[in-house]
Amino acid sequence: MLHILKKQSCCCVEDDTHSDLDRIILVGNPNVGKSVIFNHFSDSYAVVSNYPGTTVAVSKGKGLIGGKEYEIVDTPGMYSLQPITDEERVSQKYLFNSKPFVYLHVVDAKNLQRMLPLTLQLIEARVPLILVLNMMDEASVRGIRINESKLEKKLGIPVICTTSIKGEGLDRLEDTISSYSYQPAENNVKYSRGIDHAIGMISSLLGSEYAISKEAVAELLLLNDVVALEEVKKNNEDIEAIGKVTEGTEKEYSDPLNYVMTIERQEYVNEIVSSVMTENPMAGTGQESMRKESGHSFSERIDKLLIQPLTGIPILLLVLYFGLYKFVGGFAAGTVVDYLESTLFGEHINPWVIETFNSFVPYPVVQDLFVGEYGIFTQAVTYAIALIMPLVGAFFIVFSIIEDTGYLPRLAMLIDRAFKKMGMSGRAVIPMVLGFGCATMATMVTRTLETKREKVIASMLLALAIPCSAQLGVILGILSFSSKALAIWAVVIGFELMLIGYLSSLVIPGEKPSFFIEMPPLRLPKLSNVLVKTYSRMQWYFFEVLPLFVIASVLIWIGRLTGLFDIAVRIMGYPSQWIGLPAEAGLMFFYGFFRRDFGAAGLFDMYNAGMLTGVNIVVASITLTLFMPCIAQFLVTVKERGIKTAVAMATFIFPSAFAVGFIVNYLLTTFGVVL
Numbered sequence: 292m293l294h295i296l297k298k299q300s301c302c303c304v305e306d307d308t309h310s311d312l313d314r315i316i317l318v319g320n321p322n323v324g325k326s327v328i329f330n331h332f333s334d335s336y337a338v339v340s341n342y343p344g345t346t347v348a349v350s351k352g353k354g355l356i357g358g359k360e361y362e363i364v365d366t367p368g369m370y371s372l373q374p375i376t377d378e379e380r381v382s383q384k385y386l387f388n389s390k391p392f393v394y395l396h397v398v399d400a401k402n403l404q405r406m407l408p409l410t411l412q413l414i415e416a417r418v419p420l421i422l423v424l425n426m427m428d429e430a431s432v433r434g435i436r437i438n439e440s441k442l443e444k445k446l447g448i449p450v451i452c453t454t455s456i457k458g459e460g461l462d463r464l465e466d467t468i469s470s471y472s473y474q475p476a477e478n479n480v481k482y483s484r485g486i487d488h489a490i491g492m493i494s495s496l497l498g499s500e501y502a503i504s505k506e507a508v509a510e511l512l513l514l515n516d517v518v519a520l521e522e523v524k525k526n527n528e529d530i531e532a533i534g535k536v537t538e539g540t541e542k543e544y545s546d547p548l549n550y551v552m553t554i555e556r557q558e559y560v561n562e563i564v565s566s567v568m569t570e571n572p573m574a575g576t577g578q579e580s581m582r583k584e585s586g587h588s589f590s591e592r593i594d595k596l597l598i599q600p601l602t603g604i605p606i607l608l609l610v611l612y613f614g615l616y617k618f619v620g621g622f623a624a625g626t627v628v629d630y631l632e633s634t635l636f637g638e639h640i641n642p643w644v645i646e647t648f649n650s651f652v653p654y655p656v657v658q659d660l661f662v663g664e665y666g667i668f669t670q671a672v673t674y675a676i677a678l679i680m681p682l683v684g685a686f687f688i689v690f691s692i693i694e695d696t697g698y699l700p701r702l703a704m705l706i707d708r709a710f711k712k713m714g715m716s717g718r719a720v721i722p723m724v725l726g727f728g729c730a731t732m733a734t735m736v737t738r739t740l741e742t743k744r745e746k747v748i749a750s751m752l753l754a755l756a757i758p759c760s761a762q763l764g765v766i767l768g769i770l771s772f773s774s775k776a777l778a779i780w781a782v783v784i785g786f787e788l789m790l791i792g793y794l795s796s797l798v799i800p801g802e803k804p805s806f807f808i809e810m811p812p813l814r815l816p817k818l819s820n821v822l823v824k825t826y827s828r829m830q831w832y833f834f835e836v837l838p839l840f841v842i843a844s845v846l847i848w849i850g851r852l853t854g855l856f857d858i859a860v861r862i863m864g865y866p867s868q869w870i871g872l873p874a875e876a877g878l879m880f881f882y883g884f885f886r887r888d889f890g891a892a893g894l895f896d897m898y899n900a901g902m903l904t905g906v907n908i909v910v911a912s913i914t915l916t917l918f919m920p921c922i923a924q925f926l927v928t929v930k931e932r933g934i935k936t937a938v939a940m941a942t943f944i945f946p947s948a949f950a951v952g953f954i955v956n957y958l959l960t961t962f963g964v965v966l
């Protein structure tokens with residue numbers, strides 16, 4: 292639980308500041324435990340989850356190793372030095388621009404064959420390197436034994452076995468880092484003559500120095516890698532001559548060069564693995580191996596249940612019912628929020644704060660700003676602490692448990708076919724599900740998707756139809772008065788999501804996505820990780836919402852002093868009335884411009900004040916769910932997708948939210964539905 296005290300570094304901004312400290316950079320495939328090791332050594336916290344692509348931006352912290360302070364850097368997972376997705380590119384760019392003290396290449400020991408090619412590429416890049424064979428616990432359960440010292444000799448770099456989740460081997464890793472000094476390792480990969488020749492030619496054409504070896508840059512150039520091309524252009528290298536070598540070499544081979552080089556590298560990896568690794572699934576005593584076997588087939592059976600639609604869909608519905616409806620909607624939004632908002636803040640804290648403040652500050656204008664109806668304390672802080680935090684907290688607890696089991700990649704497989712109809716692959720399930728936590732974080736996670744088209748559709752749907760945890764909690768809490776109301780809300784939002792997804796896939800050009808996702812083993816969530824992760828996300832969320840809520844309170848205060856507030860609310864009153872709501876509901880949409888959850892909080896207050904009918908509540912919930920993305924999400928969308936796409940999305944979303952609200956209100960009132 293020491294982690295609780297750590298700075299959290301899962302922020303949305305890429306931090307490129309350089310410190311004077313020697314740097315240790317963690318690199319490796321996704322989902323191998325880099326962030327667990329980062330959390331162990333550094334004073335910052337990076338989120339750990341059981342699916343590939345948890346870390347999508349660089350995280351930094353400081354850590355004492357062998358009595359010396361280092362800067363520790365965690366990077367997004369990458370499969371090879373030639374990236375496919377954006378989060379891999381983040382790591383590749385980092386490699387191009389860093390001269391660290393040492394790289395820790397973290398690999399999953401039970402998948403050595405698949406992971407060592409990146410080690411060989413890093414050796415080819417002639418960077419200072421230590422290989423960390425992590426997840427030794429899972430490898431030994433599978434009867435995998437690795438001869439560490441033989442592997443060290445073969446590769447020419449230090450190799451350390453760890454089970455980072457239990458802290459095993461990390462002391463040895465610390466000692467190895469402390470005594471590390473760079474010794475160039477021999478690059479033993481034998482490429483065929485044409486490729487070898489081309490690498491030699493291109494590297495001799497490179498005049499400048501790079502953070503990685505010229506041969507490694509040459510290999511990337513041979514594969515027309517975008518980042519490598521950018522780097523050599525910056526250094527005014529002879530691009531034309533390089534292009535000629537590349538073209539000539541491509542002609543020599545009937546297969547793409549990437550394929551040929553991957554196969555040739557893999558051949559060498561296979562040779563190494565067969566000499567250093569033994570695999571005996573029946574290892575151990577008779578009893579032990581039987582237990583392992585049955586454990587294996589047990590998790591395979593669960594896997595099947597989760598992935599096959601006949602059983603997978605009912606399981607998904609159960610997860611939603613208990614996780615969201617009962618726990619977030621019932622317990623958090625009902626019991627906890629009720630107590631905090633109405634009793635604790637409403638009856639005790641706020642009256643006391645108002646009285647104390649007013650007795651010290653006798654100026655009504657200032658009183659209004661801090662403790663008035665829309666005051667910084669009475670509205671912004673109360674909303675943030677008593678309403679948003681319990682909802683977000685409850686949601687993140689459920690969410691962390693789901694993440695840590697490895698359920699999300701299985702859900703991705705289950706839903707892949709439905710997602711293909713919306714122009715996305717099953718992989719997009721992960722950012723979409725994360726959107727229920729916080730759409731701002733989730734928009735960044737669209738980096739893990741392969742095609743631009745898929746990224747645009749996913750960002751669009753996140754902005755349009757996925758309610759964030761706080762908003763969802765409020766809506767679940769309010770709509771719990773009638774299961775019919777909740778069903779109407781869910782069907783309309785689900786339908787809109789599928790319809791817009793389907794239409795976007797027809798309109799937005801681009802290649803069809805292919806589905807590839809690594810399937811991590813199912814794991815039992817660790818309580819400490821669930822708590823630390825929930826705490827760090829709540830902290831992040833709190834500092835994200837509180838300033839915006841405070842700014843909203845201040846703007847409302849200025850607006851009320853100048854009369855602009857009434858005008859804005861009156862203007863928003865019109866679309867409210869079009870969808871059958873009282874004009875006062877304009878206030879809620881006005882809040883919604885700041886954040887959707889702020890709007891939802893306004894809706895909660897109107898509901899408590901008995902100002903809305905059953906139909907009104909459903910229509911308002913639907914419109915608010917489909918309403919504008921919040922400011923933070925909009926900014927991240929601008930950063931990830933560009934200003935044009937972001938503005939186009941917002942322009943479409945705003946009127947369409949009211950159009951859907953109008954239709955639903957029309958249908959419900961025409962058919963005389965009473966809720």
Ligand SMILES: Nc1nc2c(ncn2[C@@H]2O[C@H](COP(=O)(O)OP(=O)(O)OP(=O)(O)O)[C@@H](O)[C@H]2O)c(=O)[nH]1
Pocket residue numbers: 320321322323324325326327328338339340341342343344345346347366367368369425426427428429453454455456457695814
């Ligand atoms: N059994 C076992 N699980 C581990 C070990 N190390 C990490 N894990 C689990 O592996 C999963 C992935 O860990 P992370 O630290 O998030 O992996 P990462 O390499 O940072 O992944 P990305 O951010 O996706 O690139 C989590 O569920 C961890 O609990 C280990 O040594 N043994």
Ligand SMILES: [Mg+2]
Pocket residue numbers: 325326337338339345346365366367
């Ligand atoms: Mg990570």
